[in-house]
Amino acid sequence: MKNEYDIIVVGAGPAGSIAAKYASEKGVSVLMLEKDRDVGYPVRCGEAVSLAGVEEFVKPDPKWIASEITKFSFISPDKTEVLIPFEGKGIILERKIFDYELANSAAKNGTEIITRAYVNGLLFENNSVAGVKYEFRGKQYQIKSKIVIGADGVESRVGRWGGLKTFSDFRDMESGVQITAANINVDPNTCYFYWGSEYAPQGYLWIFPKSNGLANVGLAITGDIGKKRSAISYLNDFMNNYFPNASVLSSVAGGIPFTPTLEKIVNPGIMLVGDAARQINPLSGGGIISGMIGGSIAGKVAADAIISNELSKIYEYEKLWHDRLGKRHEMFNRIKNGIYKFSDEKYDQIAHSLVGLPDEKRSLGNVAKRAVINNPSLLIDVAKVFFSK
Amino acid sequence: MVLLIEIIPDKCDFCGCCVGVCPEDAIELKEAEIKIIEELCTNCSKCVWSCPIEVLKFNFDKTAGKKNEK
Numbered sequence: 443m444k445n446e447y448d449i450i451v452v453g454a455g456p457a458g459s460i461a462a463k464y465a466s467e468k469g470v471s472v473l474m475l476e477k478d479r480d481v482g483y484p485v486r487c488g489e490a491v492s493l494a495g496v497e498e499f500v501k502p503d504p505k506w507i508a509s510e511i512t513k514f515s516f517i518s519p520d521k522t523e524v525l526i527p528f529e530g531k532g533i534i535l536e537r538k539i540f541d542y543e544l545a546n547s548a549a550k551n552g553t554e555i556i557t558r559a560y561v562n563g564l565l566f567e568n569n570s571v572a573g574v575k576y577e578f579r580g581k582q583y584q585i586k587s588k589i590v591i592g593a594d595g596v597e598s599r600v601g602r603w604g605g606l607k608t609f610s611d612f613r614d615m616e617s618g619v620q621i622t623a624a625n626i627n628v629d630p631n632t633c634y635f636y637w638g639s640e641y642a643p644q645g646y647l648w649i650f651p652k653s654n655g656l657a658n659v660g661l662a663i664t665g666d667i668g669k670k671r672s673a674i675s676y677l678n679d680f681m682n683n684y685f686p687n688a689s690v691l692s693s694v695a696g697g698i699p700f701t702p703t704l705e706k707i708v709n710p711g712i713m714l715v716g717d718a719a720r721q722i723n724p725l726s727g728g729g730i731i732s733g734m735i736g737g738s739i740a741g742k743v744a745a746d747a748i749i750s751n752e753l754s755k756i757y758e759y760e761k762l763w764h765d766r767l768g769k770r771h772e773m774f775n776r777i778k779n780g781i782y783k784f785s786d787e788k789y790d791q792i793a794h795s796l797v798g799l800p801d802e803k804r805s806l807g808n809v810a811k812r813a814v815i816n817n818p819s820l821l822i823d824v825a826k827v828f829f830s831k
Numbered sequence: 832m833v834l835l836i837e838i839i840p841d842k843c844d845f846c847g848c849c850v851g852v853c854p855e856d857a858i859e860l861k862e863a864e865i866k867i868i869e870e871l872c873t874n875c876s877k878c879v880w881s882c883p884i885e886v887l888k889f890n891f892d893k894t895a896g897k898k899n900e901k
Contacts (some may be wrong), residue, residue, distance in 0.1 A: 596846075694844060
């Protein structure tokens with residue numbers, strides 16, 4: 443271990459590992475610090491991703507694919523089910539193995555990794571971030587770097603210390619709770635989404651099947667709803683009503699910032715990626731692929747800035763991110779604000795009109811169209827999402 | 832009595848949800864360790880509403896004010 447690195451990445455989730463991988467690939471020195479005992483643990487995620495999205499970064503491996511998804515099922519408040527074939531292929535990850543694999547790929551490129559390293563402050567030089575302070579096995583350390591990449595998740599404090607506004611309004615922070623349970627008898631190739639006030643008001647409930655009757659069952663609600671009733675009480679009710687014989691093998695909770703990207707994700711010497719930058723899809727709450735995309739851009743830009751000895755080049759990351767996904771997320775956010783406030787009756791109406799369609803006409807585009815009929819102001823945004831490249 | 836926000840550490844999942852919504856940076860989270868920094872906390876309650884598993888709650892500091900009881 444050295445006294446100084448070109449880049450320090452704080453947090454070894456998918457966004458951090460990919461940032462470290464792409465930076466170290468260019469030959470700069472990278473140190474990645476993870477506060478937990480294990481990379482990838484605890485898992486706070488539904489684990490559903492598109493296969494194509496993962497393939498951009500890592501070769502698919504059966505070791506971390508729990509199941510393959512070919513269909514979506516949307517269940518409306520009156521329990522009308524609409525089955526829609528998935529264009530492309532989805533997978534349910536085994537995040538514990540997947541995250542190890544990503545960190546391993548960064549290490550293979552030369553990134554040094556330390557777990558149980560709790561970053562508790564930043565170093566500054568000439569008004570620029572110049573390293574981190576951290577605690578490891580009860581001792582305090584300081585280590586310098588030219589750039590710090592904050593990948594410290596939804597609870598990010600690295601960004602805040604670096605002068606970036608990372609606080610999320612509680613109305614935009616969805617409270618998520620999920621169990622992995624056995625004896626969930628659902629189709630192993632279908633992802634289920636439940637909508638409406640019984641299941642998860644201003645959010646949705648999901649069942650993502652893994653293998654052998656295992657499934658991730660979870661839901662997210664806004665802080666506004668959480669004021670009246672907690673996320674876990676909704677999940678307990680659902681399990682008692684629908685799967686009374688299920689056995690819970692693990693449970694996790696966490697905040698999901700259903701918001702567009704932070705206004706600023708770069709300051710002198712510091713860049714934010716993944717959940718820390720709010721690079722989550724604000725419509726679905728999915729953040730693995732988008733976090734890896736953010737991480738890859740940040741890693742490359744940071745390394746280029748160091749190689750060219752022009753650290754101000756890190757600001758290019760903001761533009762590149764917004765061009766790739768940031769602007770799209772702003773649109774998703776507007777759609778979310780329309781759809782998530784639908785009444786139960788509107789969800790039912792949409793489901794009824796879709797059930798009447800022949801199989802070949804059921805597509806996500808058609809779901810969106812039906813949603814638009816109920817809220818015409820969404821028309822332009824939905825059209826942009828489904829009809830632009 | 833003074834209104835306080837309290838964390839029940841035994842129930843906590845250490846997910847950091849409350850840290851992300853705290854506008855005052857008043858919650859500190861380490862591996863399996865979480866605490867509210869009372870000097871910074873304004874009792875805004877955002878952390879209470881955003882906690883998915885009801886780990887945070889309002890409580891009253893029953894010792895506060897006793898110094899004045901003479």
